[in-house]
Every structure is written in C-alpha cells, then in structure tokens.
Amino acid sequence: MNVRFLLVPGLFITLSCALPAASITGSFSIDGSVTVSPNSISWTDNSSIADMYVVGPPAPTGTWSTMALNSEGTVQPLNLTSEPVGGTYPAFNFPDWMTFPGPGPQSTITITLQYIYQGYEGQAACGASPAPDQVCTPLAGNGKPGPFNLSNSASGTTSSATFTFEGLAVDSSGTYSPTEVIGQYSANFSTPYQTVLADLAANGSVTNTYAATWTAVPTTTTPEPDTMQLFGIGFGLCAAAVVCRRLKHARS
Numbered sequence: 493m494n495v496r497f498l499l500v501p502g503l504f505i506t507l508s509c510a511l512p513a514a515s516i517t518g519s520f521s522i523d524g525s526v527t528v529s530p531n532s533i534s535w536t537d538n539s540s541i542a543d544m545y546v547v548g549p550p551a552p553t554g555t556w557s558t559m560a561l562n563s564e565g566t567v568q569p570l571n572l573t574s575e576p577v578g579g580t581y582p583a584f585n586f587p588d589w590m591t592f593p594g595p596g597p598q599s600t601i602t603i604t605l606q607y608i609y610q611g612y613e614g615q616a617a618c619g620a621s622p623a624p625d626q627v628c629t630p631l632a633g634n635g636k637p638g639p640f641n642l643s644n645s646a647s648g649t650t651s652s653a654t655f656t657f658e659g660l661a662v663d664s665s666g667t668y669s670p671t672e673v674i675g676q677y678s679a680n681f682s683t684p685y686q687t688v689l690a691d692l693a694a695n696g697s698v699t700n701t702y703a704a705t706w707t708a709v710p711t712t713t714t715p716e717p718d719t720m721q722l723f724g725i726g727f728g729l730c731a732a733a734v735v736c737r738r739l740k741h742a743r744s
Contacts, residue, residue, distance in 0.1 A: 515710035516601065516661045516671035518554015522547055522565075522704050526679065528640075529697040530633035534569035543568060547593070554708060555668065558596030566591045570608070572632055577639050578610035581658070589659065600665040603673060603706075609656040611641045622684035624648035630689060642685035651685040654678045661708060672711065677704040 522545040525536045537544035545567050552559045567590045575584050589605035592598040611629030615637070618628035624646050632638035639655040657675040661668075679702040681688050692698045 513663075513667065513669040516555045516663065516668045516673070516708045517710055518552065518556050519705055519707040520547060520552035520556040520559060521550060522567075522706070523702060525699055526677075526702045527697050527699040528692070530638075530692075531572045532569060533572070535567045537564055545590075548703065552598075555601070556592070556596075556598045559592060559598050563593040565593050570605075572608075572634070572638075575605065575608060576634075577608045577632055577636065579607075582606035583608070586659075587662075597663075597665075597667065601661050601663050601668070603659045603661055605657060605659040607658040608639050609658070610637050611639055611655070612637075613641045613643070618642075618686075618689065620686070622648055622686045626685070628685060628689075630692075642688070644684050648684060651681045651683065651688065652678060653681070653685070653688075672709040673706050674709060675704050675706040677702055679703075 524538060524545045525540070527534045527536070534542070535545060536542050537546050543566055544564050547559055547561055547563045547565070549561060551557070551561060568586065568588075570586075575586055584606060586605040588602045590603040592601055613627040613629040615628065615631065617626040618630055620626060622644060624644060625648075626644045628642045629637050630640060630642065641654045642651060643653075644651045655677045657677070659673055659675075660670045661673045662670050679700045681700060688698055688700075
C-alpha cells in the first residue's frame, strides 16, 4: 500500500478540522419605544407591538448586512432584579434575549444579554431645578445607581438619556463563533430630565422612543490546546511521509 495516499488526505482532514469558526462582524441599528420603571425595561415597535424592535438606518453591515431596513425582530423585557445593573461581567445570562429577522445568516443568530452598564453621572443634580447642561444618573429600585445617564441640553429645555448593554451573539448553525456585542442606546425628551423623573415618580413608568446601535467586537482567536495538538499531528504526518519516501529510495 502506498503510504502517501493515506497521509495526504489525513493531513488535509486534520488541518481542516483545526480551522476555527469565523467571528460575527459588523453593526446594526434599531428603534422603537421603551418603557422604563424603577425595576424594569420593556420594548415595543413603532406600532406598539410588545417585545419587538424595528431595524432602522443606517443599513446593517458585516454579518447583519442582509437584514432589511424596517424588518422586525424580537427583544425581551428586562427585570432589573434578575438582570441587575453593573457588577462583575458577566452579571447574568439571558439567552435569546434578542432575535433577528431573515432571510440571511443573522436569522440563526441570537444575543445572550450578559451585562447592563451602570450609569456614571451621579445623583447630585437629579433633584435640582432644571438648568442647562446638568447631568444625573437616577437610582434604580434597589437604591443603587441605575443604567441611565440623563443630560439636559445647552438650552436646559430638552434632555436625553443614554445607556449601554453587552452580551454575546451566538449562532445556532455553528457557522460563526460566539462574539462579544455592545449596544449603545439613546432617547431624546422634549422636556428637562427633571420633568421626566417627576413623571416617573407620579406614574410609575415613562415611555419614549429610542434608537440604538449594536456593534460586534471580534476577538483574535488563540488556538486552543486541542487545536495545537491537531496541527502537531498534521506536521507529524508530513514528517512520516518524508521518512517513508527516503526509506523507499534507500531500498531501491
């Protein structure tokens, strides 16, 4: 039997098995409405359908590039007790928190939410009379700083809120490796944030439109020990083929 005919396919199979799956890449933007209470965050699309979002401009890129503008996916409400703000990453695991519309490679991808960033603006100006350029991070229902960074505009008559999430984009088809993703959210209000906080205190919740951009953060893949062993086997097969060839020539 010609050993080379066995070694070459074996080497090809070995090296092929060692190749890691590609990372998810690119970004996408979404919008809709968000309802916030001291202990929860929930979502609706532009038609007030619960647990939905709308794919908004600009056009998605990378792995999400085939996702059509104005298509819709699902996003689950958050309970800030079971999905706490801050802490050590990952603070929790919420599988299938966000799903994506098809067709396209994104249709088999979901986001496992793992972290809600804590706001950083402090509470000193949360109860102050409205003024330009004030900032505030309100306390959540547990008495700790919540996720929202509130800011009054330069005129002091309007305001905005920003907040940030992080998680893993997971592909059930196995085509892509789990990839870190970060979502940056914003909402604009026609009043100072003091008015927004007063409405929250009076009504128990506040609803407003939002926009967000999620971005994949691919990491450089370092081969795992098993992968390195496979490469070693492959190179060993190459060396064996050379030895067999020399022995054959030595006998002839």
